[in-house]
Amino acid sequence: MSLKIFIAGAGGAIGLPLISYARQKGYQLFAATRNENRKKKIESLGAEAILLDVLDEKAVHQNLEAIRPDVIIDVLTSLPQEYTPSAMQEYGPKDAEVRTKGGGHLLKSAIQLGVKRYLLQSAAFWYEQGEGLAIEETPFAFKATPGIAAGTKLLFVNETRLKMSPILSTILRYGFFYGPKTWFEKDASLGRQAREGKLPLVDHGNGIWNFVHIEDAAKATIDALDAKEGTYNINDSNPIEFSKWLNAFCKKVDAPPPITLSQKEYRKNRGDDFLYYATSLRGASNEKAIKELKFNPRPLEWL
Incomplete structure (x- = not known):
């Protein structure tokens, strides 16, 4: 009898690819x-589609009780269509509520109903600064700029409560998604902003970004069902400096070369968190995922 899987957040960027890969394995899906x-x-x-507000605890439990899934894949988010400082700030509280409160409802019901395994979306791009590539045991950047520090605490809380639960847990720390239905498409948010000259470089823009194609992330998630529990960085094998990927991205989407701002100008224009992204992010190692999940990510497509 095939595994019965419940995907929460199936309407997000990774949701549809998850369904496609899970169907290839013959799993019974509720999305x-x-x-x-x-x-x-x-x-x-x-997949069987379910309209569900995860902030409604009663509705969450009723649906899970009716389905009795073997596995829950939690990819809950509430993110804007436009990737801008103002939009991210506006959506931040709702995203936190959906992930923490909504995810809490899912986990509580999963424990009560005896769900065997729980997979959780997390992030591979908020590790504390240091030499070399971060590994899964590296702490998050709790002392970063206020918005990022708040995000790392949210990830830590959600990861920790899952690890402390009696359910077999797998945490997928994804890099920045690119590919279909993401911000990085030519006609999506960042492609348009690049052509409008709204994506500047910054002096010393040496922050190291971890990317992953949305299809590779989805495949790794489904493959994790056949691996032991644990935490995995799911990003490609070549973390890249902000200045390098942005110049290459602008060429790919037929945008003019980006202008370069001083850090003072960049902070005024984009804010502290986006300056941190440009100058201070740390690359992450995917060696564990390659070994344990047979992860084989494609190189960043616009290089």
Whole structure:
């Protein structure tokens, strides 16, 4: 009998690819989204679509009790269509609520109903600064700029409560998603901003970014069901400096070369968190995922 999998957050960027890869394995799928417009697409991929507000604890429990899944894949987010400082600040509280409160409802019901395994989305790009590539045991950047520090604490809380639960847990720390339905497409948010000259470089823009194609991230997630529990960095094998990827990205989307701002100008224009992204992010090692999950990510497509 095939595994019965419940995907929470199936309307997000990684949700549809997750369904596709899980179907290839023959799993029985139930995909929850709060977006009615995604329902038909989910069903066309072979999953049973469920309209669900994860902030409604009673509804969460009723749905899980009716389905009795073997596995929950929690990829809950609430992110804007436009990747800008103002949009990220606006959506931050809702994203935190959905992940922490909504995810808490899922985990509570999962424990009560005897769910065997729980997979959780996390991030591979908020490690504390240091030499070389960060590994899964490296602490998060709790002392970063305020917005990033708050994000790292949210990840830490959500990861820790899952690890402390009786359920077999797998934490997927993804790099920045690119590919279909992400901000990095030519006609999506960052492609448009690049052509409008709204994505500047910054002096000493040496922050190291970890990217992963959305399809590779989805495949690794489903492959993790056949591996031992644990935490995995899911990003490609060549973390890259901010200045290098942005110059290459602008060429790919037919944008003019980006202008360069001083750090003072950049902070005024983009804010402290985005300056941190440009100058201070740390690369992450994916060796564990390569070894344990047979992870084979493609190189960044616009280089």
